[in-house]
Amino acid sequence: MAEKYDEKEIREDYRKLTKLLIEKKMTITTMESATSGQIASLITDTEGSSAVLKGAFVTYCNEAKIMQGVPAEIIDKYTVYSTQTAEAMAKGFV
Known part of the structure; x- marks a missing residue:
């Protein structure tokens, strides 16, 4: 539910x-x-x-995430719905 x-x-x-x-x-x-x-x-x-x-x-599309510093390898290995991708997105501003 x-x-x-x-x-x-x-x-x-x-x-x-x-x-x-x-x-x-x-x-x-x-x-x-x-x-x-x-x-x-x-x-x-x-x-x-x-x-x-x-x-x-x-950064709705993968290309936008990559432009902001998310490594393509993380997206490819773990998908955009992963903790790893979310962490990489957060680290883009640190």
Whole structure:
């Protein structure tokens, strides 16, 4: 059975996250694939988010992931739906 998501609750969680980032003077950059930029969109729903969101990349196709530094070998060996690919995407900004 598919888990039901509460959109209002999700939006509130992202509002809290964004407010916390603003309060702590922290920044965030996203690299998204299957979410197609939805995380960045949820962050920018909160007033003041421009102080924390420093960029967002939608890397839906493999070529876009590779352009952002994800090794093709990782995608080929583990697929785009793997922990290894997600980790490589996250490391692209470190």
